[in-house]
Amino acid sequence: MTMEWWLLVEKGIWFGLASLGFAILFNVPPRTLLLIMVLALIGGMTREIMLHFGIHVILGTFAGATIIGLLSVWTSHLKHTPPLVFSIPAVIPMVPGVLAYRTMLGFIKLASEHIDTSVSQTLAETTSNGLKMTFILMALAVGVSVPMLISRKETFKYLFEPRKDSDKN
């Protein structure tokens, strides 16, 4: 059991490092880097824990992305930066890269292969991989925008600090 927890933490660290690379690529402000890594670690570990308990990868990804989305509201207040600056780099490590690769490989196979018995299996696998990939991407996007969707607010600025009189115009 202890070994499993160590593996979980190790995966969390890789999630953090992957998000760091993309954060730098997207040119985020330096003050947000550490929190992006922490968010990616928490979100990634949430997904891994859910996968460990046999929950489907789409639902697990949605849970991870939702936690990242909710936490990004709080971090955006801490650092005075829009929530998306935190949440997008943090969910990037959950992008289904290998599924996308396999889907494409399947397409190539389907386009080149002679029609024989293995085609139906390739077709089934490719469809499954492609759909899974699409649903995971949607889960990421919906999860990240959960705070916006449930609050129907255009800004979270007044969630943590009272609205000043001068703003009410």
Add this chain to the structure above:
Amino acid sequence: MEGNVNHNRVDVKEIGLVLLDIGAILMSSGANTTRIRTTISRISEAFGYSTELLVTHRAIMLSVTDSAHHSFFSSLKRTSPHGVNFKVVSGISRMSWRIVEEQWDVEQIKVELTRLESIPQYPRILILLLVSLAGSSFCRLFGGHVIEMGIVFIASFAGLLIRQETIKRNFNPYLCVYFGAVTASLISGLSVKLGWGSTPETALATSVLFLVPGVPLINIFIDLLDGNLMNGTLRGINGLIISFSIALGLLTAMIIYQI
């Protein structure tokens, strides 16, 4: 209403042009449509004007009016795709609040915009190293081991370098992605060909992940959920072409190596 307004005497044309600039910069830096809309109307309300906005993938159109409809300004600006820059998105968001709270005038906004656009990116070598490290992390997450991680590191480094160089030389953006994908998968494909490591396929699959258009892909669904169907669809097609460029790069390497 009039008493709360910052500078009612600001010329409608002046504020309109600044708002157009802000919208175009936000669009090029990877902000979603609702954010652009919110930011523009927040700033224009601070100056006592109301703004109607049409945001599309490559152009922004806006008309500014005052409450009494005495003055009116309408204009159109093309936006250029520059790539994601969250320092600018974040800086403009902060600026919009300071315009409201500290009652900035148009000159201050112009100075701040120039400053934001001239903020340097991270050092190039740091970008290359950390993105390559991110590639290795991906490889580890998908079950790769030390050898595969090393290969992915080298492949991502070379791929990103080629992509940056081709962008500098003003190639077609999709072609830049293709060149990056070919370079990365030629390096990682070599390890598959020679059978290095225990799961060489992982190396090939994760070596091109640094090219995945993460921000456009997520912006697709955010725009669609907000009801900006046209922008969401356009972004989707853009993301699709980028994905196909990556796929084509991988395919080229696979055909060369006969994997």
